[in-house]
Amino acid sequence: MKYLSLPMAFALLALPSISKAEQPDRGSQIYMQSRCFACHGQLGTGGFGPTLAGDRILAIKKFVIAQILIGRGKMPEFGSRLSDADVAAVAEYVRSNWGNHYGPVTPGDVASVRELMKKASDEAAKAESPEQQ
Ligand code: HEC
Numbered sequence: 595m596k597y598l599s600l601p602m603a604f605a606l607l608a609l610p611s612i613s614k615a616e617q618p619d620r621g622s623q624i625y626m627q628s629r630c631f632a633c634h635g636q637l638g639t640g641g642f643g644p645t646l647a648g649d650r651i652l653a654i655k656k657f658v659i660a661q662i663l664i665g666r667g668k669m670p671e672f673g674s675r676l677s678d679a680d681v682a683a684v685a686e687y688v689r690s691n692w693g694n695h696y697g698p699v700t701p702g703d704v705a706s707v708r709e710l711m712k713k714a715s716d717e718a719a720k721a722e723s724p725e726q727q
Contacts, residue, residue: 621687624680628672630688638692643669647692655699658685659707678704 625631633643640646652658662681665671672681678701685704689696 619687620680620683621685621690624676624684625687628676628684630684633669634688638688638694646688647694649694652689652694653696655685655689655696655703656707656710658689659699659704660711663704663707663711673708677701678708 626636633641634646635641638645638647646652659681661669662676662685663671663673676684681704682699682701686697686699688694689699
Protein backbone atom coordinates (compact mmCIF):
# COMPACT_ATOMS: atom_id res chain seq x y z
CA MET A 595 0.00 0.00 0.00
CA LYS A 596 2.89 2.33 0.70
CA TYR A 597 3.88 2.70 -3.02
CA LEU A 598 0.50 4.30 -3.81
CA SER A 599 1.43 7.42 -1.91
CA LEU A 600 4.25 8.34 -4.32
CA PRO A 601 2.10 9.27 -7.36
CA MET A 602 -0.28 11.00 -5.00
CA ALA A 603 2.54 13.09 -3.60
CA PHE A 604 3.55 14.04 -7.16
CA ALA A 605 -0.02 14.98 -7.99
CA LEU A 606 -0.24 17.19 -4.93
CA LEU A 607 3.08 18.86 -5.75
CA ALA A 608 2.09 19.46 -9.36
CA LEU A 609 -1.29 21.05 -8.62
CA PRO A 610 -0.22 24.40 -7.17
CA SER A 611 2.26 25.07 -10.01
CA ILE A 612 -0.42 24.40 -12.64
CA SER A 613 -2.93 26.76 -11.08
CA LYS A 614 -0.26 29.48 -10.72
CA ALA A 615 0.65 29.21 -14.41
CA GLU A 616 -3.01 29.72 -15.30
CA GLN A 617 -3.16 33.05 -13.47
CA PRO A 618 -0.76 35.34 -15.33
CA ASP A 619 -1.53 39.07 -15.34
CA ARG A 620 -3.00 39.24 -18.84
CA GLY A 621 -3.14 43.04 -18.87
CA SER A 622 0.55 43.52 -18.15
CA GLN A 623 1.43 40.80 -20.70
CA ILE A 624 -0.49 42.61 -23.44
CA TYR A 625 1.00 45.95 -22.39
CA MET A 626 4.42 44.42 -23.13
CA GLN A 627 3.51 42.22 -26.14
CA SER A 628 1.58 44.95 -27.97
CA ARG A 629 4.44 47.36 -27.27
CA CYS A 630 2.31 49.91 -25.41
CA PHE A 631 5.32 50.22 -23.09
CA ALA A 632 7.51 51.44 -25.96
CA CYS A 633 5.49 54.67 -26.23
CA HIS A 634 3.94 54.99 -22.76
CA GLY A 635 6.80 53.65 -20.64
CA GLN A 636 6.94 50.41 -18.66
CA LEU A 637 5.80 52.40 -15.60
CA GLY A 638 3.30 54.57 -17.47
CA THR A 639 5.62 57.57 -17.36
CA GLY A 640 5.20 58.29 -21.08
CA GLY A 641 7.77 59.08 -23.74
CA PHE A 642 6.64 59.18 -27.35
CA GLY A 643 3.05 58.85 -26.06
CA PRO A 644 1.44 60.66 -23.13
CA THR A 645 2.07 59.77 -19.48
CA LEU A 646 -0.64 57.37 -18.29
CA ALA A 647 0.25 57.51 -14.58
CA GLY A 648 -2.13 60.02 -13.02
CA ASP A 649 -3.81 60.75 -16.40
CA ARG A 650 -7.34 61.77 -15.34
CA ILE A 651 -8.81 61.14 -18.79
CA LEU A 652 -8.37 57.41 -18.06
CA ALA A 653 -11.37 57.74 -15.72
CA ILE A 654 -13.56 57.78 -18.85
CA LYS A 655 -13.80 54.07 -19.61
CA LYS A 656 -15.28 54.39 -23.11
CA PHE A 657 -12.58 56.88 -24.11
CA VAL A 658 -9.81 54.47 -23.07
CA ILE A 659 -11.43 51.57 -24.95
CA ALA A 660 -12.00 53.69 -28.08
CA GLN A 661 -8.42 55.02 -28.00
CA ILE A 662 -7.08 51.45 -27.96
CA LEU A 663 -9.54 50.16 -30.59
CA ILE A 664 -9.21 53.05 -33.08
CA GLY A 665 -5.87 54.64 -32.21
CA ARG A 666 -5.56 58.39 -32.65
CA GLY A 667 -2.84 60.84 -33.61
CA LYS A 668 0.41 58.89 -33.68
CA MET A 669 -1.01 55.89 -31.81
CA PRO A 670 -1.80 52.87 -34.01
CA GLU A 671 -5.13 51.02 -33.77
CA PHE A 672 -5.35 47.71 -31.92
CA GLY A 673 -9.00 46.90 -32.69
CA SER A 674 -8.12 44.53 -35.53
CA ARG A 675 -5.36 42.80 -33.58
CA LEU A 676 -6.73 42.32 -30.04
CA SER A 677 -9.82 40.43 -28.86
CA ASP A 678 -12.45 42.10 -26.65
CA ALA A 679 -10.99 40.24 -23.66
CA ASP A 680 -7.46 41.44 -24.45
CA VAL A 681 -8.51 45.08 -24.97
CA ALA A 682 -10.44 44.89 -21.66
CA ALA A 683 -7.40 43.44 -19.86
CA VAL A 684 -4.96 46.08 -21.10
CA ALA A 685 -7.47 48.92 -20.58
CA GLU A 686 -8.03 47.73 -17.00
CA TYR A 687 -4.26 47.46 -16.53
CA VAL A 688 -3.55 51.10 -17.48
CA ARG A 689 -6.55 52.25 -15.41
CA SER A 690 -5.42 50.30 -12.33
CA ASN A 691 -1.67 50.86 -12.06
CA TRP A 692 0.86 53.59 -11.30
CA GLY A 693 -1.47 55.27 -8.83
CA ASN A 694 -4.53 55.02 -11.11
CA HIS A 695 -7.70 53.61 -9.53
CA TYR A 696 -10.34 53.83 -12.21
CA GLY A 697 -11.82 50.37 -11.87
CA PRO A 698 -12.41 47.26 -13.97
CA VAL A 699 -13.13 46.90 -17.70
CA THR A 700 -15.03 43.87 -19.03
CA PRO A 701 -15.05 42.29 -22.51
CA GLY A 702 -18.73 43.35 -22.63
CA ASP A 703 -17.65 47.02 -22.24
CA VAL A 704 -15.35 46.58 -25.25
CA ALA A 705 -18.06 44.87 -27.32
CA SER A 706 -20.46 47.77 -26.67
CA VAL A 707 -17.86 50.35 -27.80
CA ARG A 708 -17.21 48.31 -30.96
CA GLU A 709 -21.00 48.34 -31.53
CA LEU A 710 -21.15 52.14 -31.04
CA MET A 711 -18.30 52.59 -33.54
CA LYS A 712 -19.98 50.33 -36.09
CA LYS A 713 -23.29 52.23 -35.77
CA ALA A 714 -21.51 55.56 -36.21
CA SER A 715 -19.68 54.43 -39.35
CA ASP A 716 -22.86 52.88 -40.81
CA GLU A 717 -24.68 56.19 -40.28
CA ALA A 718 -21.78 58.14 -41.80
CA ALA A 719 -21.83 55.87 -44.86
CA LYS A 720 -25.61 56.37 -45.22
CA ALA A 721 -25.24 60.14 -44.97
CA GLU A 722 -22.59 60.11 -47.70
CA SER A 723 -24.53 57.97 -50.19
CA PRO A 724 -25.97 60.02 -53.12
CA GLU A 725 -29.41 58.31 -52.92
CA GLN A 726 -30.01 60.07 -49.61
CA GLN A 727 -29.81 63.58 -51.11
C1 HEC B 1 3.59 54.14 -31.44
C2 HEC B 1 3.37 54.63 -30.10
C3 HEC B 1 2.19 54.13 -29.29
C4 HEC B 1 1.85 52.82 -28.99
C5 HEC B 1 2.53 51.54 -29.45
C6 HEC B 1 0.71 52.90 -28.12
N1 HEC B 1 0.35 54.21 -27.90
FE1 HEC B 1 -1.17 54.88 -26.72
N2 HEC B 1 -0.84 56.78 -27.36
C7 HEC B 1 0.19 57.18 -28.19
C8 HEC B 1 0.03 58.60 -28.50
C9 HEC B 1 0.95 59.43 -29.37
C10 HEC B 1 -1.16 59.02 -27.83
C11 HEC B 1 -1.80 60.41 -27.87
C12 HEC B 1 -2.75 60.42 -29.04
C13 HEC B 1 -3.12 61.82 -29.47
O1 HEC B 1 -3.72 62.55 -28.69
O2 HEC B 1 -2.78 62.17 -30.59
C14 HEC B 1 -1.66 57.86 -27.11
C15 HEC B 1 -2.78 57.87 -26.28
C16 HEC B 1 -3.17 56.82 -25.48
C17 HEC B 1 -4.22 56.86 -24.48
C18 HEC B 1 -5.05 58.10 -24.13
C19 HEC B 1 -4.33 58.90 -23.08
C20 HEC B 1 -4.32 60.37 -23.37
O3 HEC B 1 -4.07 61.14 -22.42
O4 HEC B 1 -4.51 60.79 -24.53
C21 HEC B 1 -4.32 55.63 -23.91
C22 HEC B 1 -5.25 55.19 -22.80
C23 HEC B 1 -3.32 54.79 -24.57
N3 HEC B 1 -2.65 55.55 -25.51
C24 HEC B 1 -3.12 53.47 -24.27
C25 HEC B 1 -2.32 52.61 -25.05
C26 HEC B 1 -2.29 51.16 -24.93
C27 HEC B 1 -3.08 50.38 -23.89
C28 HEC B 1 -1.44 50.71 -25.88
C29 HEC B 1 -1.11 49.27 -26.23
C30 HEC B 1 -2.25 48.40 -26.55
C31 HEC B 1 -0.89 51.86 -26.57
N4 HEC B 1 -1.46 52.99 -26.04
C32 HEC B 1 0.06 51.80 -27.57
C33 HEC B 1 1.22 56.37 -28.67
C34 HEC B 1 1.24 54.99 -28.61
